Amino acid sequence: MANLKEVRSRISSTIGTQQITKAMKLVSATKLRRATMAITQMRPYATKLQEILTNLSDTVDDEQLSTYFETREINNVLIIAISSDRGLCGAFNANIAKQVKTLIKGDFAEEFNNGNVTIMPFGKKAYDGFKKIEGLKFDLSAINLFQSLNSEEVFKIGEQVLDSYRNGAFDKVLLIYNHFVNAATQIVTTETLLPVVTTNLDEENNKKNDYLFEPGKVEILQELIPRSLKTQMYKATLDSFASEHGARMVSMDKATDNAGELLKNLRIEYNKARQAAITNEISEIVGGASALEG
Numbered sequence: 001m002a003n004l005k006e007v008r009s010r011i012s013s014t015i016g017t018q019q020i021t022k023a024m025k026l027v028s029a030t031k032l033r034r035a036t037m038a039i040t041q042m043r044p045y046a047t048k049l050q051e052i053l054t055n056l057s058d059t060v061d062d063e064q065l066s067t068y069f070e071t072r073e074i075n076n077v078l079i080i081a082i083s084s085d086r087g088l089c090g091a092f093n094a095n096i097a098k099q100v101k102t103l104i105k106g107d108f109a110e111e112f113n114n115g116n117v118t119i120m121p122f123g124k125k126a127y128d129g130f131k132k133i134e135g136l137k138f139d140l141s142a143i144n145l146f147q148s149l150n151s152e153e154v155f156k157i158g159e160q161v162l163d164s165y166r167n168g169a170f171d172k173v174l175l176i177y178n179h180f181v182n183a184a185t186q187i188v189t190t191e192t193l194l195p196v197v198t199t200n201l202d203e204e205n206n207k208k209n210d211y212l213f214e215p216g217k218v219e220i221l222q223e224l225i226p227r228s229l230k231t232q233m234y235k236a237t238l239d240s241f242a243s244e245h246g247a248r249m250v251s252m253d254k255a256t257d258n259a260g261e262l263l264k265n266l267r268i269e270y271n272k273a274r275q276a277a278i279t280n281e282i283s284e285i286v287g288g289a290s291a292l293e294g
Contacts, residue, residue: 011266039238039242072195076116077173082176096176096177103176103190121140149237161173177240193232
């Protein structure tokens with residue numbers, strides 16, 4: 001059985017750890033409220049932009065605009081992996097790394113073997129998870145994005161990605177992120193950013209979305225398409241940001257509960273050790289008294 005000094009030291013360190021995890025839980029809960037409000041407000045706008053873009057995709061005849069929609073032979077792939085700068089958030093970052101590795105060993109195994117897969121990490125943890133994989137290329141222009149997350153910064157990166165795609169540097173661009181459902185649930189999501197994925201619309205839906213264009217279709221689409229794609233990227237980033245704080249809040253809550261359970265067991269162990277020490281001292285006193293009487 002451990003001595004009293006050792007148990008007291010373990011109790012003290014566990015109490016300190018519990019205080020830290022409880023504080024981190026409260027901080028994450030506060031940040032989660034703000035992040036949830038941001039993604040809740042962004043989703044309707046992003047969804048409507050994507051809906052308009054999908055409805056107009058079959059009317060695009062301008063060569064410059066059709067570049068966003070054409071399906072090319074895939075030689076070079078860009079994967080935007082959205083993670084976090086910090087850990088202590090459960091499997092949040094590990095799930096992103098797992099999904100990326102599944103893709104490069106499955107759907108894009110040939111491109112990976114040819115050295116034509118590039119990872120653009122949003123956040124330092126994504127880079128930490130992939131930097132030891134030989135054969136991967138990296139674009140680190142967005143690795144510090146979460147130090148000052150705002151739409152302007154994301155849109156700058158989005159413009160850079162669009163330029164690379166238009167210039168033929170990449171034939172496919174994917175977004176991988178954690179979709180925020182609630183604090184306890186985040187779903188790893190893979191979306192194709194480029195080329196723009198369109199869906200077949202039925203006749204009734206086409207009538208419902210019968211748009212009139214002013215000043216003209218091409219002029220509107222020249223503004224709408226890049227904005228929609230960059231908004232889609234920003235929405236995914238906000239989704240991931242909210243998911244991070246939700247995952248960390250739950251993780252720290254469990255850690256706090258585990259520390260409490262450990263404290264309970266340590267105190268029981270301490271009381272047992274203390275009782276054993278007292279019993280031992282009484283036995284020594286009784287033994288000494290008997291020896292004197294003898």
